[in-house]
Amino acid sequence: MKERKREKEKWSKFCPKCGKKTNELFDSLCKDCFIKQTSLIDADLKVNVNVCANCGGYFKGKGKERTSIEEVVVDAVMKELIKRYGYECKIEIEELGQEQKENESRAIVYLKVNAEIKGVEIEERGDVEVIFKKETCERCSRIAGGYYEGIVQIRGMNRIPTDEELAIAEKIAYASVGEADFVSKEMKLKEGRDIYVSSMECGRRISKQIVKKLGGSFSESRRLYGRKDGKNVYRVSFSVRLPTRA
Numbered sequence: 481m482k483e484r485k486r487e488k489e490k491w492s493k494f495c496p497k498c499g500k501k502t503n504e505l506f507d508s509l510c511k512d513c514f515i516k517q518t519s520l521i522d523a524d525l526k527v528n529v530n531v532c533a534n535c536g537g538y539f540k541g542k543g544k545e546r547t548s549i550e551e552v553v554v555d556a557v558m559k560e561l562i563k564r565y566g567y568e569c570k571i572e573i574e575e576l577g578q579e580q581k582e583n584e585s586r587a588i589v590y591l592k593v594n595a596e597i598k599g600v601e602i603e604e605r606g607d608v609e610v611i612f613k614k615e616t617c618e619r620c621s622r623i624a625g626g627y628y629e630g631i632v633q634i635r636g637m638n639r640i641p642t643d644e645e646l647a648i649a650e651k652i653a654y655a656s657v658g659e660a661d662f663v664s665k666e667m668k669l670k671e672g673r674d675i676y677v678s679s680m681e682c683g684r685r686i687s688k689q690i691v692k693k694l695g696g697s698f699s700e701s702r703r704l705y706g707r708k709d710g711k712n713v714y715r716v717s718f719s720v721r722l723p724t725r726a
């Protein structure tokens with residue numbers, strides 16, 4: 481009420497759209513007209529999400545980064561609103577409804593968007609359409625192709641590891657594989673085990689964990705395997721040596 485009184489005393493402009501007298505214009509409109517003409521959620525907001533035909537995972541770009549539908553939608557809406565209204569506006573997006581999968585290629589996500597644009601707070605609720613594109617994610621295509629960057633070679637120091645040690649080492653290996661990584665194959669050799677893994681980091685993690693649990697040490701040796709995206713790709717062998725027994 482206080483504010484209205486002040487407006488009455490001070491107004492000197494009027495809105496060209498509705499004719500209302502006001503002392504504050506936003507983009508040459510009164511607050512109500514400005515809010516009416518500002519749209520946060522509309523049919524122009526279309527979001528594309530890649531979905532892996534093999535594992536059903538959602539991902540962005542080339543399929544390296546796994547994500548959720550909601551994350552992609554919030555990201556895309558945020559980007560679009562910044563494009564429309566500039567970096568200085570404040571935007572908060574809340575997801576209100578779980579995705580409604582209408583069919584194989586389309587879903588709807590219900591959102592609430594709160595924005596502050598040119599000092600005016602606007603809240604809008606609405607549906608955003610999500611369009612799915614079927615692809616094979618990088619992880620799945622790598623698994624299918626038997627891809628590996630690391631080999632963990634488990635051996636004993638001047639001896640052959642026991643079955644028990646190898647069983648523990650295998651358990652550790654599988655438990656240390658991160659979500660993005662995978663074991664490509666495992667070779668049972670009479671002198672130990674070779675475990676092929678998708679990344680160098682994964683191989684190193686496994687080697688560290690095995691040494692931590694069973695003792696001994698490991699060393700790394702790498703060789704150039706090829707180039708990808710302008711970078712050298714190496715294959716790394718991790719030579720794990722379990723300690724001699726007293």
Ligand SMILES: [Zn+2]
Nearest residue numbers: 495498510513
């Ligand atoms: Zn107006």
Ligand SMILES: [Zn+2]
Nearest residue numbers: 532535617620
């Ligand atoms: Zn996949």
